[in-house]
Amino acid sequence: MKDQQDYIQDIAEIRSMMERSSKFLSLSGWAGIIAGMAALAGAAIAHFVMDFRPDEILYPYPDLTTLIWLSLGVLIIALVGAIFDSYRKAGKRDEKAWNPTSRKMLSSMSVPLFAGGFLIVILISRSLLGLIAPLTLLFYGLSLFNAGFYTVKEVRIMGLIQMLLGLLNLTFIEFGLLFWALGFGLVHILYGIFMHLRYER
Amino acid sequence: MKISFDDLHKAFESRVRLGIMSALAVNDSLDFTALKEFLNVTDGNLATHIKKLEKEDFVEVQKSFIDNKPNTRYSMTPEGRKAFNDYLNVMEQIINTQK
Numbered sequence: 001m002k003d004q005q006d007y008i009q010d011i012a013e014i015r016s017m018m019e020r021s022s023k024f025l026s027l028s029g030w031a032g033i034i035a036g037m038a039a040l041a042g043a044a045i046a047h048f049v050m051d052f053r054p055d056e057i058l059y060p061y062p063d064l065t066t067l068i069w070l071s072l073g074v075l076i077i078a079l080v081g082a083i084f085d086s087y088r089k090a091g092k093r094d095e096k097a098w099n100p101t102s103r104k105m106l107s108s109m110s111v112p113l114f115a116g117g118f119l120i121v122i123l124i125s126r127s128l129l130g131l132i133a134p135l136t137l138l139f140y141g142l143s144l145f146n147a148g149f150y151t152v153k154e155v156r157i158m159g160l161i162q163m164l165l166g167l168l169n170l171t172f173i174e175f176g177l178l179f180w181a182l183g184f185g186l187v188h189i190l191y192g193i194f195m196h197l198r199y200e201r
Numbered sequence: 202m203k204i205s206f207d208d209l210h211k212a213f214e215s216r217v218r219l220g221i222m223s224a225l226a227v228n229d230s231l232d233f234t235a236l237k238e239f240l241n242v243t244d245g246n247l248a249t250h251i252k253k254l255e256k257e258d259f260v261e262v263q264k265s266f267i268d269n270k271p272n273t274r275y276s277m278t279p280e281g282r283k284a285f286n287d288y289l290n291v292m293e294q295i296i297n298t299q300k
Contacts, residue, residue, distance in 0.1 A: 005291045013216055014289070017223035021231070021239050098236040100228070 024105045024151040026090035026097050027082065028200055032192025034081030039184035043177045051084035055174045057130040064124065105150035112142040130173045133180035137166030140184070150200075158191050209288045212257050217242055217250045217295045222277065225260065230276035251275065259284055 017026070048054040052067060061067065083097075090097035116139025123131050141162030148156025163181050169179035213219050220240045224231060231239075237247050254260040259281030263274045277285070 004296060007296055010213075010216070010219060010287075011292060014219060014223040017220045017239065018227045021224035022227040081221075094241070096238050099238055100231060118237075 006190070020101075022101060022150070024099075026086045026095065026102070027151065028085055028089050029192035029196030031078075031082040031085040032188045032195060034085075034192075035078035036185050036188030036190075036192060037190060038074045038077040038081070040181055040186070042070055043181035043185060045070060047177055048123055052177070054130040054133070054176045057128055057173055059109045059129040060127040061129055068124075076123065101150055105142070105147050108146040108150065109143045112139050112146060115139065116143070130176070131170075134166045134169035134173070135171060137162050137180060137183045139166075141166055152195075154191065154195065154198075158187060159188055209284060209291065212254070212259065213288050215250060217246065220256055221247075221250060221254060221275075222259065222281065225275060225277040226282065226285055230263065230274040232272055232274050236275065242288065254281070257281075257284070 046067065050063065050066060050070070052061060054061070086097040086102070116136065119135060119139070120132055123129070123135070141159045141164075144159030144162060145156050146159075148154075148159055165179050165183040165187070169175065172179070213222070217240060224236060224239050233244075233247070236251075237244065240247065242250075249259060257263065257280075258278055260275050261278050263276070265272050265274070276298060
């Protein structure tokens, strides 16, 4: 017969397996901090250097190409940071980053992201640049909210915050990139610091 | 049918089988590779344990082909879920009484 100690060990094992097989846990605070810094830098360059200051929904901007390259750069830094961080953390826990749970999480994220992405392309083609910041926040928030079902619950809360910022931004278009910098920059960094303090020390 | 504690005990005495059941308890279905990755065991080891759970009717198998490659998915049967829950309850009782 097993003794009490065995059962306690069994329960610990069951709990860890249920969590590992249903939640993606290989993302640390660092990914959030890197993405946040990239977003803040990107927003600052757009605002101060490129003079991109959308204050109305219809806001034609002459140098769209540079703007698109800038946003792609920010996106790539954030993605590379997240991918690198997942592999590093999964390796440390002796797990694989690319597993059924991370695939489920990514596919649930991708639906709102693709819908939002197509919308942004249409907005750009119509010069409705004032709507880009609020709508990227809104769709990103939806996507995080979805992802939160397959990872730590803090991600869902972050999703709600991003959606709220997006909606507020829609009512205050004149603040342009400020809300975007708050959401993609500050919220990511705060999330990263919180996650780091909570789960990694 | 009432499953005796001895049967439960036998089915779940191995940590690998307990791990398979735990993973299937929170996923609709998982394929062989996914289970292997979660459990960190060899092909042969995992196959043996799954066979045993299949024989108890705790786990069911769906075989299909994806891009002409065989794909085997496993899921928990209602009996399996009941047995798993019973086992958790029994463990809880044992721990509580021995406290």
